[in-house]
Amino acid sequence: MATPLLAVEELRTYFYLSGGVVKAVDGVSFVVNEDEVFCLVGETGCGKSVTSLSIMRLIFHPGKIEGGRLVYRGKDLLAIPEDEMRKIRGKEIAMIFQNPMRSLNPVFTIGDQIAEAPLTHFDLSNRDAWNRAIEFVSKVKMPDPEMRAKSYPHVLSGGMRQRSMIAMMISCEPSLLIADEPTTSVDVTIQAQIMDLLLEIKKRRKMSMMLITHNFGLVGEMGDRAAVMYCGKVVEIGSVREIFREPLHPYTQGLLKCLPVGFERKRELEVIPGTLPSPVNPPQGCRFCPRCSLAMMGCKLQEPPLVAQGKDRLVACHLYGG
Amino acid sequence: MPLLRTEALTKHFPVKRGTLGKTAYVHAVDGVSLHVSRGETLAVVGESGSGKSTLALMILRLTRPTFGEIYFNGIEASKMSEKEFKKLRRRMGIVFQDPSASLNPRMTIEQTLARPLVLHGIKNHDEIEARITDMLERVGLGEEHSDRYPHELSGGQQQRVAIARAIILNPELVILDEPTSSLDVSVQAQILNLLFRLQKEFNLTYLFISHDLVMVRHVSDRIAVMYLGQIVEVAGTDELFDNTTHPYTAALLSAVPIPRPKTGNIERLIVSGEPPSPINPPKGCRFHPRCKYAVERCRTEEPKLTLRGLDHIVACHRAGEIDVSGYTKELWKAIEAA
């Protein structure tokens, strides 16, 4: 099997707050391969966003990456000094965020912002960097690229801003693009356009994409492989097809049953009882146990490790001999 | 007689353009006529700028229509005085999208639920308390939640309170404006179940505004599709999905990411470009700049809503000539099969 592009091993990121320690990411492991779309799925508070920020080493006080390894092309990103990481950020691993308006600087033209990364990472003249910016504006399918590059973020629509952000992030042709809920703030038809665009870019550049979302529709449409997270831990990993066809972990099963697809109209959906546990005081043993209808005696006492359940299939559940 | 009927409802917002103060108008809602029958769930779907939320605000008189009429149980409501309309208010409720923003952060749950009762004539303290306790139970909360503040509850619990507030006076119509969009998937399901149950228990009529077509398919009897302030298609849910007629509807339905693994080579109708500004809507058919089927007539003449089947109306010049139903039919068949 080929070496993965990125291997996350036992990542731990904690936040030290006045109310206690929030173990946002508590021993998370998965791999992202070359040329694939990997989805990190979960509900609020599961730690998926924090995981992606940790990969970029964008965790600041009061958060701290407490342990684990992030092996990118053989290098442990957590062991290298900050200035080396800066060379990787933007150039090899890039990230697009949920709300493009917040992430774009309102006082610079988008052309300037797109040109920034290449200017930093490559030895380009201002003119060359600007031309490259225009090139990428057209690559993200914005009409009239020369004029667009001279526009400021506030005159653009939501969809265009997201495209600008994408242009910014791929301008250095990274190997891994992390997209954190990239379409939550745009309309459905624009979402379809953006998703199409991302897939096209991925195909053209053989780029890998890590898609962070809570939308199972996007997972189904875009994902090759996925990891389901709950309460700071990974509960299941596998190919998207497998996970939909045969979800193994009770949480995954419960989530999929919550989706109003394939049921008789207005029929009540099967819900997962209970609520998300407090992030400061997660339950002992398996974190899903209090809400799990298949819980056994041992579940409360021991945390199930992630074990293989077939080719490229991992589950963290005692039901599967964990 | 339908419970709710609107007739050419229109809302134009004035907007100042330029320093000389030339006023332009935002055509938020333009000539919307629809009806909702008692006991049914009518979904109004559209993207941002479609006017669906403004429509809801007009029905509840939270903003005055520029033109048009609203009939509630046959009574014309848009021209009444506020005092008269107040009597109608108890027959309608609304639930908003963001539950934390829709509850007064400085009022306890009990106070929030007591207000509608007090405002509509129920002064007896014991009766108020009893009704609040009863309502809390019906929405899945307990007495212990009464003296909490909204920020002490989870999003799902807050939304339950909002629902309780909307129905505590036993209304006939409840408008739900994206009631589950800000909630987690597992909580969404719980809230939907609650809504189903309450609809049956109280024989409620729902006007369900949403952009989530997967959910809309599951909850509604009929669907009205809006684009840039106008209705482009209305039909029963199955009919809309089986015989999609308007190109925008087809694009909308096929753009929705289905929570099923990639279903192979199903073609989607990807709509090009961006939604135009509602300040200067395109002439003729408002969708024509983005429609791949547009012809000359579409650029000049506004299409009227015409009947295309039993309880299926569409506003498209080419409704009889083109067939866009293929996009959605295949797609949704694939989901059901999976």
Added chain:
Amino acid sequence: MPRLASLKDTVLRLLQYRTSFAGLLIVLGIAVLAVGAPVFAARGFAETDPVNRLLPPSARYLFGTDVLGRDLFSRIVYGARIALWVGLLVTFIEAGIGVILGIMSGYYGGIVDKLISAATDMVWAFPPVVLALAVVTMIGPGLTQVVIAIALTSWPAFTRISRAKVQSLVNREFVLAARAIGESDSNIMGRYLLPNLVPSILVVSTLTLPAAILYTTALSFLGFGAQPPTPDWGAILADGAAQLRVAPWIATIPGVFIVITALGFNLLGDGLRDILDPKLRI
């Protein structure tokens, strides 16, 4: 929406930061002095004792005595009472006027907003001391007169913040929901908007209070405010000005108290603002 800060939360956070902690200590200190004036001041503030005049600070007379032999410590302590009382009264009147105007301005918009905003801008432009002088020339000097004059010119601070907050809240869903259930305008302003303005009003109060103290002590210094023998700090300062070379403590000590009090409130206000302002709290 950000989480509300409960009282306990707020106080705890105030104690966390050195500056707001210092501010809190100072304010509490002055308050204790003010409230406990009769206890702390061994002698009254008006008791003259010409034999013991102009004595420097000692064990017997903690702050020394002034030109009439009055115990400066007693006068300062009663002065604290006056300062706080004045500050609270002015703030109360200003808040009353300012908040009501601000809420109406923000809620109704249109012509109401235009009128109130114009009035606010005009009054804001007036230097309070000048207006107070004008008022005093009309109705005569006195602490009460000065208090009213200052209050009438400084309410715009409250109007501004109230209007801004109301504008940000008025289209929030909870206000829409209130209208949907049939709440009247006055109810919406009083029950829904006003309670949500309290944190901001509180912050502004901690900043207008010291300003009020500064203005009134200035006017008392000029002789227009407190009349003798009222031991307003400004008045004491005025007395001390004449004796600066001989008995510098008479002017210095009240000056120091004025500065420290104002500083204390400002630090406290800054801290409160950092805590209560809508900042996302994890």
